[in-house]
């Protein structure tokens with residue numbers, strides 16, 4: 001068992017087009033940085049229809065699916081990979097409930113969003129989906145392995 005070679009838990013976080021359009025990119029990234037997680041991938045990206053459909057394939061029978069795909073492909077998104085202890089569940093807490101009306105103040109959606117259909121950010125719902133989504137949205141060579149100089153809890 002070599003703990004330093006164990007891959008940390010990782011999650012895919014995406015700032016949706018409304019977050020980009022409203023100038024919330026810095027604010028949202030800042031919340032994950034301040035929490036103490038490590039960013040390993042970051043890009044601004046115009047999502048093709050097929051990728052949006054693949055990402056949300058579990059929802060493809062829902063009535064809101066076409067609207068959701070239209071929303072996600074309506075403008076650039078910010079794709080991110082983040083790493084850390086319990087990062088999947090913790091990021092979901094920072095993000096808050098799917099419906100911003102139910103999201104607690106202090107969460108990203110609780111503070112910055114109003115409608116479910118414009119809820120500014122996505123976060124993977126399990127470590128397996130974290131891996132799947134990072135592989136889906138990033139190409140090889142786009143992710144960056146690095147060691148923070150002063151954050152021993154990340155090592």
Ligand code: RTP
Nearest residue numbers: 064068097098116117118119121122123124125
């Ligand atoms: P996400 O995947 O974006 O992090 O959201 P989530 O897990 O909190 O919610 P999920 O149920 O997976 O839904 C994915 C996204 O679909 C949109 N949605 N619209 N009734 C509606 O109009 C409706 N329900 C869901 C939201 O953008 C939601 O985040």
